[in-house]
Amino acid sequence: MIRLDKGAARWTLTLDRSDKANSLTRDMMESLDAHVAGAAEAGIRVLVLTGAGRVFSAGADLEEARAGLATDAVWERLSARIAALPCLTVAALNGTLAGGAFGMALACDLRVAVEGARFFYPVMKLGFLPQPSDPGRMVALMGPARAKLVLAGGAKLTAAEALAFGLVDRVTAADGLTAEVDALAADAEAGKADVLGAIKRLCTP
Template sequence: MDHAEEAALHHTVADGVATVTISHPAKRNAMTAAMWRALPELLPGLAADPAVRVLVLTGAGATFCAGADISSLTGDEDPQALAVAAEEALAAFPKPTVAAIRGFCVGGGSQLAAACDLRFAEEGARFGVTPARLGIVYPASSTRRLASVVGPAWAKYLLYSAELIGARTALRAGFLHELLPAGELEERVAGFTRILTSRSALTQAAAKEFADGRTDRDAHWSGQAAASGDTAEGVAAFLERRDPVFSWRPAPSGT
């Protein structure tokens, strides 16, 4: 099998969780042009699938994603445009997203991880935002997103230096939410996604919009809450000391 055949995004859906796996073993899961294009094509179907409550993005084997595979680009393709389109599609995914990170999470890999809502990593992971090594201007949208995750000071540190940082530094900087001992990442992510799928999808959808800066949807979400009955179910379950059974799901259009 040649390298082009090995390079792909794979996905599975089980127990409410869609897992998208970046696989390009010959190049530490570097994203080819075809893989960048495939992600925005894949995500709408997963967003519309009522069986999907959470999306996990991870890498095959011992690494997350080592960036972009520049050798896969044709002469007329803009690697930044491809990466930004994939990043924006991931950031716009309307359900909770979790990056599960082992090994290298560098360049475009860090771009994709930053576009996820939550980031869990295993000891030994390495992170870097590396355009300054190549004299590339990092896209404005990606810079703003990085700064929203780690703050302007750490964003400048990463962008100015292009240095790789370890997982403990990434945790301290706020890029990571949790850092797990070696061998425990998969179990923790599985357990945490079970928690997410048991919670109110209504709460999560509204919180995602509000946290991401939407300021015009208060009435919409108040109406959704009133019509769904989920608040009454949540209160009743609390008083009856049972697990709630929430019924709200997004409309097929995502509105």
């Protein structure tokens, strides 16, 4: 359910459970975590996270969420591993981003979304706290009031609102997503890994 496409300088991880809106099971989370760990060892310069179909991810699989996945440490472990990668990380959001799936997107360096995407994180309604690092990363991108708008107010943002708020960095038509990611990845793929790592460190508060 996680598809890995390897290139010389870029790996792409695709959430491939489109019949279930790419909702995430424990096995999928563990697979993602293992692949990201492998990316750190492989010395690639770009890692892209995307989804199959028309939704990036609806968050945790509902049955597994009720069984404990919603509060499992694997979410935080994965987002921390993504954030620590020395390569450029891009969330290519092919559709709606919801719930716990926010963590991996927030941990990426860049987020590109298609025009029809929606963004919501309904922890208030469901009675869960967000994963520990997600609010801080959301505040860094959007500010505290807008983070509370999503997390406590249950707001569902359009792609245009997400762009205006700073949650995403680019919005494109669905058929332009690949080209947009290619353009953003080109310099990192062609450049030196040590320079890329240094730029990321210089941009870290």
